[in-house]
Amino acid sequence: MKRTIALCGVLAALFLFGACGKIDPADCKHESHDEHAVCTNCGKTLSHSFSDGECTVCGKTTPFLWKSIAKNETLMSAVTAGTAHGGTIERITYETEAYNIEALTGEKKTIEKHAYVYLPYGYSETERYDLLVLLHGSSDSEGYWFAQNEYDSSDLGKYFNIGNHTKDLLDYLIESKQIKPTIVVTPTLYNEYDNYKAENSVVTKQLGKELTNYLLPYMAKNYSTYMSGSTSAEMIAARDHIGYCGFSMGGFTGMESVLSYCLPYFSYIGTFSGSTFDPDAVIHGINGDIEKYPVNYWYSSCGTQDGTVKYADSKKSYESIVKGVPALQEDENTSFVSIANANHTYECSLTSLYNALQVFFR
Numbered sequence: 045m046k047r048t049i050a051l052c053g054v055l056a057a058l059f060l061f062g063a064c065g066k067i068d069p070a071d072c073k074h075e076s077h078d079e080h081a082v083c084t085n086c087g088k089t090l091s092h093s094f095s096d097g098e099c100t101v102c103g104k105t106t107p108f109l110w111k112s113i114a115k116n117e118t119l120m121s122a123v124t125a126g127t128a129h130g131g132t133i134e135r136i137t138y139e140t141e142a143y144n145i146e147a148l149t150g151e152k153k154t155i156e157k158h159a160y161v162y163l164p165y166g167y168s169e170t171e172r173y174d175l176l177v178l179l180h181g182s183s184d185s186e187g188y189w190f191a192q193n194e195y196d197s198s199d200l201g202k203y204f205n206i207g208n209h210t211k212d213l214l215d216y217l218i219e220s221k222q223i224k225p226t227i228v229v230t231p232t233l234y235n236e237y238d239n240y241k242a243e244n245s246v247v248t249k250q251l252g253k254e255l256t257n258y259l260l261p262y263m264a265k266n267y268s269t270y271m272s273g274s275t276s277a278e279m280i281a282a283r284d285h286i287g288y289c290g291f292s293m294g295g296f297t298g299m300e301s302v303l304s305y306c307l308p309y310f311s312y313i314g315t316f317s318g319s320t321f322d323p324d325a326v327i328h329g330i331n332g333d334i335e336k337y338p339v340n341y342w343y344s345s346c347g348t349q350d351g352t353v354k355y356a357d358s359k360k361s362y363e364s365i366v367k368g369v370p371a372l373q374e375d376e377n378t379s380f381v382s383i384a385n386a387n388h389t390y391e392c393s394l395t396s397l398y399n400a401l402q403v404f405f406r
């Protein structure tokens with residue numbers, strides 16, 4: 045009798061093992077996953093499929109905005125109403141080696157570049173502030189985010205079809221205490237604007253050198269950040285208070301420069317409507333640094349109707365990189381956000397900026 049029961053137990057165990065054994069990921073349709081986005085059928089980790097604040101696969105919710113910021117009437121009316129006290133924007137001039145030109149021609153030279161700096165209301169030299177470096181996309185300039193210089197009202201219609209609200213958004217988020225007072229600097233990708241098409245072929249891998257060798261030291265010397273000085277050690281010591289975000293070509297740059305070799309300096313990275321043609325190189329770069337210099341958060345996003353970078357390519361780049369970097373954990377220090385029905389627009393980049401600020405510098 046005992047023996048029969050034991051045999052049944054073994055048979056039952058064999059049966060159960062067969063029934064519950066994981067199926068091959070290659071044959072799996074990945075139809076359900078758990079809250080960590082691990083497929084319940086094959087065990088493969090996939091990203092959540094977020095739409096309008098909720099994963100369409102597992103129902104998990106997030107702090108991010110999924111629809112275009114322009115379509116969130118509550119938020120937009122608060123943003124456009126303005127705040128009692130707003131920040132200020134000033135133009136800076138700094139020197140840098142012309143890394144794009146050097147990569148294209150071999151010629152070494154130093155040039156002057158301009159950027160805009162947003163200082164939060166009440167900015168004081170006696171306080172310290174988080175610093176966000178914010179980049180535009182291909183063919184735009186340092187004026188993109190804050191609609192400065194060449195962006196006259198007719199251009200606003202072209203580029204900013206909901207008007208330009210980057211400063212309004214920052215003012216609102218700071219005044220309503222949703223984020224801490226933050227300094228935002230918007231440099232340009234390019235060494236010579238008229239040469240932007242040629243520079244596009246090299247800038248995504250070059251810009252990190254300018255950021256870490258010239259722009260961050262300039263910011264350390266001239267503004268009250270967490271960097272106590274402009275030596276590498278002093279800047280690296282402040283990395284928990286330094287972030288990078290970039291839209292489109294700036295998103296490619298976030299992967300191919302900032303994630304790839306600037307992690308000692310940047311711990312928060314946002315890549316908006318970006319992608320990479322060489323995820324293995326990015327993975328190799330991140331894995332070389334991440335143990336010593338952890339990624340506090342990598343926020344990545346793309347509009348589901350993006351006709352320029354292509355939504356599927358952006359998502360695939362993200363998934364390839366996360367798969368190749370064990371220290372990037374979906375939903376813990378990284379997320380991919382699918383912005384519903386959004387195209388490759390300022391609205392989409394502003395939505396992404398709002399999202400990134402929900403998790404940066406926390």
Ligand SMILES: [Zn+2]
Binds near residue numbers: 072073084087
């Ligand atoms: Zn599966």
Ligand SMILES: [Zn+2]
Binds near residue numbers: 079091103
């Ligand atoms: Zn999910």
